[in-house]
Amino acid sequence: MTHDPTAPYDILIIGGGFAGLSAALYTARGMRRGVLCTAGPSRNAAAQHTHGFLTQDGTNPAELLQTARAQLAQYELPIIEAEVTQITGENNAFTAHLTDGRTIQARKLILATGVQDILPPIPGLREEWGRGVQHCPYCYGWEVRDQPLALYQPGLTGPDGLWTILYHQKLSRDLLVCGTGPHDFTAEQREQLQGVGVTLVDSALERVEGIPKGVRLHFADGTSAERAVLYTHGERKLNAALAETLGCKIESGGIFVTPNNQKTSVDGVFAAGDVSTGNQVAFAVAGGARAAMFAAFEILSENMPTWARA
The missing domain is CATH 3.50.50.60 (FAD/NAD(P)-binding domain)
Structure with a gap:
């Protein structure tokens, strides 16, 4: 034509x-x-x-x-x-x-x-984006199911915050949830989350380090944790x-x-x-x-x- x-x-x-x-x-x-x-x-x-x-x-x-x-x-x-x-x-x-x-x-x-x-300004996060740091469990979740996972999302609270956590928890009963400081959940909510394999870290995430099989998360209180994937939603x-x-x-x-x-x-x-x-x-x-x-x-x-x- x-x-x-x-x-x-x-x-x-x-x-x-x-x-x-x-x-x-x-x-x-x-x-x-x-x-x-x-x-x-x-x-x-x-x-x-x-x-x-x-x-x-x-x-x-x-x-x-x-x-x-x-x-x-x-x-x-x-x-x-x-x-x-x-x-x-x-x-x-x-x-x-x-x-x-x-x-x-x-x-x-x-x-x-x-x-x-636009990712949070945490050292190492951008460098691991698309590898040990992901944004979507549908895009990258099946591959790391049942492995130790983490979610970085400040400000989680109430029913919406619980929904977000459980949306990621479906992948693994070992989910670490972190942010910029203490989480705003009641003692009862914390107990219920712990019962389904969710660990709330109240110390701020300070640095992300790439490792051969995922990432190592470094917190303000000096502790660290290794995870297969860190999910974050910038x-x-x-x-x-x-x-x-x-x-x-x-x-x-x-x-x-x-x-x-x-x-x-x-x-x-x-x-x-x-x-x-x-x-x-x-x-x-x-x-x-x-x-x-x-x-x-x-x-x-x-x-x-x-x-x-x-």
Whole structure:
């Protein structure tokens, strides 16, 4: 299928992770003229394995992304290794300005710009991120089940805090829970937690040390503990500057999208992946595919001849 090279692209996809590449694949297979611009390093760059992704469980995420790019090449959808710094215009007439000085015109946008994990400022934590320090029991939990584990999450209290602890305790009856100081649980709650294998450490975590089979945790009172994995949940910073400039509605969990079609609150703008719908590769791939499909449907509807309209 040939395209007028001077015409605007049908769909501009911003972000070269799992959501963006999935959107690019569906854009191409939907016979739409698309282009993808990268949006910085992948959140999965530090991870060694991707889990929970059907047929690819345990595969290195970098290898999955390389394979996706290689398979996408046959569709001749260009991938531009430059970031989009600004977007102007409106539905069917967007202009994206790139770091390399180029501009791109497109009818629809798919934002797959991802998030950044802002980790607690504890020495050694960043160095062990993706190895002995993990953020998600679904992404990395089965492999260390029934082993000594730890959770670092300051401020746990009440029913929500107990839920968070028990969510991790399902992996092991030897779970150490630590933070920046004493935990705010009652004596009864502490006894109940201890009964299911949870140890509350009231001394602050000061340093994380990588060891051959996990991490060694060092506490302010001079004690230490070896664990197969330390789970921690740092701040998720949305890469949503472009979405904010466009006027997209943004909630605490990400860019607001209508679940069935990934539409944002701005006409012609769709979003997918961690920046909008969760923290799993499977979700990102599904969201990217859905965004591209419905962006293409929208273009088809707009292009319908008058005789075909109801």
